[in-house]
Amino acid sequence: QEKVQQSPESLIVPEGAMSSLNCTFSNSASQSIWWYQQHPGKGPEALISIFSNGNKKEGRLTVYLNRASLHVSLHIRDSQPSDSAVYLCAVSGYNQGKLIFGQGTKLSIKP
Amino acid sequence: EAAVTQSPRSKVAVTGGKVTLSCHQTNNHDYMYWYRQDTGHGLRLIHYSYVADSTEKGDIPDGYKASRPSQENFSLILELASLSQTAVYFCASTAGTENTLYFGAGTRLSVL
Numbered sequence: 568q569e570k571v572q573q574s575p576e577s578l579i580v581p582e583g584a585m586s587s588l589n590c591t592f593s594n595s596a597s598q599s600i601w602w603y604q605q606h607p608g609k610g611p612e613a614l615i616s617i618f619s620n621g622n623k624k625e626g627r628l629t630v631y632l633n634r635a636s637l638h639v640s641l642h643i644r645d646s647q648p649s650d651s652a653v654y655l656c657a658v659s660g661y662n663q664g665k666l667i668f669g670q671g672t673k674l675s676i677k678p
Numbered sequence: 679e680a681a682v683t684q685s686p687r688s689k690v691a692v693t694g695g696k697v698t699l700s701c702h703q704t705n706n707h708d709y710m711y712w713y714r715q716d717t718g719h720g721l722r723l724i725h726y727s728y729v730a731d732s733t734e735k736g737d738i739p740d741g742y743k744a745s746r747p748s749q750e751n752f753s754l755i756l757e758l759a760s761l762s763q764t765a766v767y768f769c770a771s772t773a774g775t776e777n778t779l780y781f782g783a784g785t786r787l788s789v790l
Binding site: 573598599601603607610611612613616618646655657665666667668670671676 | 682711713719720721723726734736737766768770774775776778779780781782783784
C-alpha cells in the first residue's frame with residue numbers, strides 16, 4: 568500500500584520566521600506532489616504543486632522535491648499568524664486517479 | 679470558481695442505521711473522491727471515481743459503498759453505521775490527478 572508520511576506532527580514558529588515542513592512518499596513512480604492548507608472547520612485548499620526534481624517558488628512558498636530520496640519539503644518564508652493551519656501533503660500517480668494524503672502537520676505561528 | 683457541495687453538513691445517526699452522504703459538483707470534473715478525516719490520520723481515501731457509473735475502492739473501503747450516477751453526483755453510503763464511522767467526511771473533485779483538487783466543506787457524522 569502506498570504511504571505518505573509527514574513530519575513533524577506539529578510545529579510552533581515565531582511570526583516572521585521560516586516554517587519548514589517535510590513529506591516522504593513510498594513510490595518513486597508518483598507523479599505530482601501537492602501541498603494543501605486546511606483551516607479549522609474548513610475543507611483543504613490547494614497551495615502549491617511540484618512535478619520535477621528541484622525547487623519551485625510561489626510568493627512566500629518554496630517547495631523542494633528529491634525523487635531519489637522520495638522526499639519533498641515546503642518552506643514558508645516570513646510566517647504570519649494567518650498561516651496557522653494544518654498542512655497536508657498529497658501524492659498522485661499510483662493507480663489511475665488515486666490521490667493519497669499524509670496525516671498532516673499542524674503549524675502554529677506565534678505572534 | 680470550482681464548486682463542490684456536500685449535504686448534509688452534519689448528521690447524527692444511530693448504530694445499525696443507514697446513512698447516505700451526498701456530493702454535487704458543478705465543475706465538469708471527471709474525478710471525484712470521498713475521504714474521511716480523523717484526528718491524527720489526515721485524510722484517508724474511502725472510494726473514488728473517474729467516470730460516471732463506475733467507482734473504485736480506496737484504502738479504507740470496508741463498511742462503505744459509493745455511487746456515481748452522473749458526472750455531477752457522487753454519494754457515500756453506510757449501510758450499517760457503526761461507532762467507528764464517526765468522523766468528518768470530505769468530498770472532492772478534480773479534472774485530473776495532475777490538477778487542483780477542490781474540496782467540499784465537509785460533513786460531520788456522529789454515530790451514537
